[in-house]
Amino acid sequence: MARITLTDVRKSYSGMEVIHGVSIDIADEEFVVIVGPSGCGKSTLLRMVAGLEEITSGTIAIDGRVVNDLEPRARDIAMVFQNYALYPHMTVRENMAYGLKISGMPKAEIAERVARSAEMLELQPYLDRKPRALSGGQRQRVAMGRALVRDPAAFLLDEPLSNLDAKLRVQMRLQIKELQRRVGTTSLYVTHDQVEAMTLADRLIVMNAGVAEQIDTPMRIYERPATTFVAGFIGSPAMNILAATVTPDGAGLTLPGGAVLACPAPADPGQPILFGIRPEHIRAVTQPGGVGAIELTVLAVETLGADAYAHCAFPGHVTSAAEAMVVRLPGNAALKPGERLHAVFDTGAAHFFDPATGRRVGPRR
Amino acid sequence: MNRATFPHRLLPWLLVAPQLAISFVFFYWPAVQALRQSTLREDAFGLKTQFVGLANFRRVLSDPAYVNSIQVTAVFSVLTAFFSMAIALLLAVQAEKVVRGKGFYRTLMIWPYAVAPAIAGMLWLFMFNPSFGTLAWPLRQLGITWDPLLNGSQAMTLVVAAASWKQISYNFLFFVAGLQAIPRSLLEAAAIDGAGSARRFWTIVFPLLAPTTFFLLVVNTVYALFDTFGIIHAVTGGGPGKSTETLVYKVYNDGFVNLILGESAAQSVILMVIVISLTAFQFKYVERRVHYG
Numbered sequence: 001m002a003r004i005t006l007t008d009v010r011k012s013y014s015g016m017e018v019i020h021g022v023s024i025d026i027a028d029e030e031f032v033v034i035v036g037p038s039g040c041g042k043s044t045l046l047r048m049v050a051g052l053e054e055i056t057s058g059t060i061a062i063d064g065r066v067v068n069d070l071e072p073r074a075r076d077i078a079m080v081f082q083n084y085a086l087y088p089h090m091t092v093r094e095n096m097a098y099g100l101k102i103s104g105m106p107k108a109e110i111a112e113r114v115a116r117s118a119e120m121l122e123l124q125p126y127l128d129r130k131p132r133a134l135s136g137g138q139r140q141r142v143a144m145g146r147a148l149v150r151d152p153a154a155f156l157l158d159e160p161l162s163n164l165d166a167k168l169r170v171q172m173r174l175q176i177k178e179l180q181r182r183v184g185t186t187s188l189y190v191t192h193d194q195v196e197a198m199t200l201a202d203r204l205i206v207m208n209a210g211v212a213e214q215i216d217t218p219m220r221i222y223e224r225p226a227t228t229f230v231a232g233f234i235g236s237p238a239m240n241i242l243a244a245t246v247t248p249d250g251a252g253l254t255l256p257g258g259a260v261l262a263c264p265a266p267a268d269p270g271q272p273i274l275f276g277i278r279p280e281h282i283r284a285v286t287q288p289g290g291v292g293a294i295e296l297t298v299l300a301v302e303t304l305g306a307d308a309y310a311h312c313a314f315p316g317h318v319t320s321a322a323e324a325m326v327v328r329l330p331g332n333a334a335l336k337p338g339e340r341l342h343a344v345f346d347t348g349a350a351h352f353f354d355p356a357t358g359r360r361v362g363p364r365r
Numbered sequence: 366m367n368r369a370t371f372p373h374r375l376l377p378w379l380l381v382a383p384q385l386a387i388s389f390v391f392f393y394w395p396a397v398q399a400l401r402q403s404t405l406r407e408d409a410f411g412l413k414t415q416f417v418g419l420a421n422f423r424r425v426l427s428d429p430a431y432v433n434s435i436q437v438t439a440v441f442s443v444l445t446a447f448f449s450m451a452i453a454l455l456l457a458v459q460a461e462k463v464v465r466g467k468g469f470y471r472t473l474m475i476w477p478y479a480v481a482p483a484i485a486g487m488l489w490l491f492m493f494n495p496s497f498g499t500l501a502w503p504l505r506q507l508g509i510t511w512d513p514l515l516n517g518s519q520a521m522t523l524v525v526a527a528a529s530w531k532q533i534s535y536n537f538l539f540f541v542a543g544l545q546a547i548p549r550s551l552l553e554a555a556a557i558d559g560a561g562s563a564r565r566f567w568t569i570v571f572p573l574l575a576p577t578t579f580f581l582l583v584v585n586t587v588y589a590l591f592d593t594f595g596i597i598h599a600v601t602g603g604g605p606g607k608s609t610e611t612l613v614y615k616v617y618n619d620g621f622v623n624l625i626l627g628e629s630a631a632q633s634v635i636l637m638v639i640v641i642s643l644t645a646f647q648f649k650y651v652e653r654r655v656h657y658g
Contacts (some may be wrong), residue, residue, distance in 0.1 A: 051557075052557075063658060071556070072557045073557065081553070081554060083550055085548065085550035086555065087554075087555075098560075102559040102560055146554075195605070223447060274574060
């Protein structure tokens with residue numbers, strides 16, 4: 001049980017800075033998820049906490065003790081690796097007992113702890129098997145068990161679910177969350193999957209290109225993304241971000257293709273602004289001419305069952321597939337590519353970003 | 366499995382013919398000859414030949430010189446295999462730690478393998494010959510009465526050193542490959558689990574290298590049994606006395622120097638049996654030992 005404090009942590013590889021000063025104070029028993037696209041430096045940050053990468057500048061403290069120059073073994077942490085890193089020549093029992101044996105713990109206590117963790121993870125039938133005789137999900141649980149038996153100050157998890165199939169991933173996600181709540185160990189979890197991040201985290205660190213773009217609770221990040229990057233990364237499907245211009249009277253926005261949306265924006269008349277709206281905040285209406293309804297051309301429809309997502313373009317505006325507006329529809333919506341759709345934007349849930357910096361503007365709500 | 370089809374029935378035979386011809390000329394035919402010869406007694410000029418059954422084998426196995434040769438071979442093989450592998454493993458582990466110029470070091474380490482055994486022998490002879498050896502004089506200055514021409518254990522030390530040195534490169538190459546096959550995350554996990562570097566080596570690296578180590582053990586034993594002939598011939602000629610006369614050297618000595626052809630052939634048949642059983646042992650054992658999942 002411990003607090004983990006990162007203060008302006010930076011990392012350079014031969015003069016090239018890859019992590020540009022990350023600071024966060026992780027409370028005891030908190031579950032923090034670092035999420036970002038591959039190459040954003042999230043794993044490097046975790047490995048610096050573990051002691052597997054040197055810290056170029058800044059400090060990392062675990063339980064008030066600066067650990068910058070401590071070996072991994074002196075930091076009282078346990079780590080779960082993406083490939084599980086189970087010792088292939090040892091049985092599950094030996095894998096779990098390895099760290100305890102090194103610490104010189106009495107045999108009886110080792111046996112007891114291994115038994116307790118194995119029970120929590122339902123690993124008892126496999127204790128005498130070697131890792132190669134286990135399935136992916138079982139290996140993942142052994143990796144968790146190896147961390148759990150040590151009863152460390154903190155768990156560090158590096159994409160622990162990314163090698164599992166989708167169904168197992170959801171199951172293990174719930175199990176990890178439940179386990180962490182039960183043992184109450186401070187956890188730092190790295191993933192590129194925003195659904196995993198949203199569901200697991202007490203707090204999220206959204207990283208992009210070595211910068212922590214936003215640190216907050218999942219819901220607050222979803223509701224008030226600090227940058228266009230965060231807006232696009234958190235939430236599925238991604239938020240629609242449109243290059244708009246404030247109308248001369250300041251009461252609305254001119255959208256791509258010329259349509260005007262009545263919506264006050266936090267910018268001067270005539271100024272460009274990025275207008276963000278999530279697919280779930282757009283309502284499709286069948287009747288044209290409704291108040292504030294905007295006409296869109298359907299490019300493609302993806303039906304998922306409960307929902308369908310229509311990828312649309314503004315009439316008269318050339319749109320590539322990547323720029324298409326996504327609108328959430330009921331799953332039974334019978335729309336075909338080429339048809340017209342009338343969309344009502346929930347402007348109360350709109351987001352605005354500065355086109356130059358990509359930062360959120362205008363405190364709304 | 367894909368069944369290959371050939372346009373002509375004879376073509377596949379034609380394609381394997383060169384390999385079969387080489388095996389036949391350099392292995393099967395001499396092996397059969399050795400077997401036949403081992404049951405015959407022949408005078409040195411080849412004028413009279415007599416079938417004697419297993420008499421050659423009985424004589425060889427009851428000869429104290431042959432028993433001595435078995436002991437010499439065992440000591441020589443065990444020492445050579447041990448030192449060549451231990452030193453190679455140490456160097457491979459150290460080479461892994463090199464940050465800059467890894468390739469350069471590795472290339473240098475592999476060069477001795479390109480030296481022919483007889484040349485390697487001469488090299489060590491020039492360094493350690495008691496009368497003209499470059500390093501013999503400094504050894505004597507250190508108070509060591511260095512004379513491998515008279516002292517059997519010094520002669521053994523010298524041939525073991527030369528034979529090991531030559532084989533280190535080969536072992537190094539395999540150990541480097543073996544070390545690279547161990548996932549880094551395993552060592553990181555062990556480091557986090559609290560293992561220091563020595564402990565990581567003995568509990569993680571060494572067990573995971575076991576398949577490589579075992580393979581090399583058999584290869585090195587076979588090397589020490591056969592391929593060291595050139596080194597022994599160049600450095601000691603089996604002497605002083607018979608203190609460095611290994612089995613393969615005795616085969617040569619009895620057959621081609623002393624011209625006792627029948628007994629020499631019997632010895633080579635025994636040697637062949639030893640190697641075949643060693644190889645069989647390897648295949649049976651290695652397959653059970655590989656633990657990668």
